[in-house]
Amino acid sequence: MPVITASLDSTLHLDATDSDELFPIREVSRLTGINPVTLRAWERRYGLIQPTRTESGHRLYSKADIETVNRILDWIERGVAVSKVGKLLARDDQQAQAVRAERDLAGEGEWPQWQARVMQAVSAFDDRQLEHVYGQVFATYPLSVAFQDILMPLWQDLLRHQGRFGQASEWLFFDAFLRVQALQRLQVACASSAPRVLLAALPGECRKLELLVAALLISRDDLVVKVLAMGQPVDELMLVCEKNRPQALIVYSNHSHGHDLPNRLNRLAMTLECPLFLAGAASDLAEKDLAGSSVGCLGNDGRLMQRRLQQFLSGRLDT
Secondary structure, three states: OOEOOOOOOOOOOOOHHHOOOOOEEEHHHHHOOOOHHHHHHHHOOOOOOOOOOOOOOOOEEHHHHHHHHHHHHHHOOOOOOOHHHHHHHHHHHHHHHHHHHHHHHHHHOOHHHHHHHHHHHHOOHHHHHHHHHHHHHHHHHHHHHHHHHHHHHHHHHHHOOOOOOOOOHHHHHHHHHHHHHHHHHHHHHHOOOOOOEEOOOEOOOOOOHHHHHHHHOOOOOOOOEEEOOOOHHHHHHHHHHHHHHEEEEEEEEOOOOOHHHHHHHHHHHHOOOOOEEOOOHHHHHHHHHHHOEEEEEEEOHHHHHHHHHHHHHHOOOOO
16 A cells, blocks of 8 residues: 655655655645645646545545646646646657657666766765766767756756755756856857857747757757847847848747747748747647748757758758
């Protein structure tokens, strides 16, 4: 019989030793900040969570359920309607299963071990040890795996779960370290004379590190990605492109903008002399609305973004 407990380490990491613990709704509400009425609505009306029930009918939530609540919150904070979250969760689960299968086939089950070593250095606020482990990760894996499968999932986990004392400081320490490392890599790439694309964040729609990592994942030896400053006005992108004459302009967003975003992007595309693309979570959310328009969607996966951009620019993929 699973253990029923009324407390939980606020890091909310799903350790194998206690993954069968169950928590009452009042404890889940305290940990996530979502009131019990909303939790019940997400279950009954939308089927987003499926807690177990005691013989007397009381709801009990697993740690996986708590993680699901945090995932739901993440999508809602990006502007996605709760009625549409279920499909996104299902898609994410399918992608996660594919990643796990690929990881098992390639013998990459040691990713969590690398994350544990990184986390040990972060928890100690030891920049020298963190730099050492970071170097080992990049000596072992290509850039896409290092950032997308090892470092950024840990960064996102720390960002979501800042309930424990000191965890906000850990995230800030890790975020600052990764931003410095990503900037250094981009500066080396920008010294190349290869053609450039510009990457700009829609104001307030992503964090600096997410934009920098997206640039690294999109970059190739024959194509440099120049990152524009955070807060770049959208209505002045035409001027920036006119001065830089890039191969393409990519706007990046991790939030849903409703039906207004395709109209805004199409208006922007009409002012540009280069192709316009959308990347990030917003790209997946707006892909159907932008189908057939002059705006290309690159997706949110680093490998996919790079491949689609290459196909668009070479004329092998049409919007």
